[in-house]
Amino acid sequence: SAVISQKPSRDICQRGTSLTIQCQVDSQVTMMFWYRQQPGQSLTLIATANQGSEATYESGFVIDKFPISRPNLTFSTLTVSNMSPEDSSIYLCSGAVGVAGELFFGEGSRLTVL
Amino acid sequence: AQKITQTQPGMFVQEKEAVTLDCTYDTSDPSYGLFWYKQPSSGEMIFLIYQGSYDQQNATEGRYSLNFQKARKSANLVISASQLGDSAMYFCAMRERNNNDMRFGAGTRLTVKP
Numbered sequence: 691s692a693v694i695s696q697k698p699s700r701d702i703c704q705r706g707t708s709l710t711i712q713c714q715v716d717s718q719v720t721m722m723f724w725y726r727q728q729p730g731q732s733l734t735l736i737a738t739a740n741q742g743s744e745a746t747y748e749s750g751f752v753i754d755k756f757p758i759s760r761p762n763l764t765f766s767t768l769t770v771s772n773m774s775p776e777d778s779s780i781y782l783c784s785g786a787v788g789v790a791g792e793l794f795f796g797e798g799s800r801l802t803v804l
Numbered sequence: 805a806q807k808i809t810q811t812q813p814g815m816f817v818q819e820k821e822a823v824t825l826d827c828t829y830d831t832s833d834p835s836y837g838l839f840w841y842k843q844p845s846s847g848e849m850i851f852l853i854y855q856g857s858y859d860q861q862n863a864t865e866g867r868y869s870l871n872f873q874k875a876r877k878s879a880n881l882v883i884s885a886s887q888l889g890d891s892a893m894y895f896c897a898m899r900e901r902n903n904n905d906m907r908f909g910a911g912t913r914l915t916v917k918p
Contacts, residue, residue: 691851721904723905723906731910732895732908732909732910732911733849733895733908734908735905735906735907738904738905748905780847782849784849784906786904786906791837791899791904791906792837792839792851792854793839793849793851793897793899793906794851795848795849797847797848798847798848798849800847
């Protein structure tokens, strides 16, 4: 398995502010992804974090709202910008490992927007 | 587009009995991987088992086995000798060779009764 650490583990934020989530992975990881899990829902892919270039976003997610950086192979950040209560979710960093590309996940960042 | 279907929102099983969680998928890519994850109430995503589309035998990992029926496009998870600690959400996921990301089903909440 891969070691993936993510912080903060939780935060309570005010509407209109922004929060940056950090993710550190070990060197086994080849690809990094960011997922969102809204309350009681499954995981939805936000974007693939690409090293040294712009992230690849899924339909419904845009860079202005969820800017992502990956300056090197083992570190990535996700920012949730101009937050509203609808952004209250768990945000999960994940890394793909091995030939099969199984994903390992960080502990998640539980975000509550008031 | 790939699609994962889990038709059981919730399942109950008696402790020490076996349980099968259903998963069907849809893809036109001949090469893909199927994954199961467990998410306890703590929120972490735990990788359980992997099945490759070209694997001849069903995958097994301890008390977990995957009943892979390729023609039916199903990949059911079987948990033998259920334990109270198995109570959690279970997600089926798929990753195609031509797609870097992983897509998740809606999940099944398993409750193990003492």
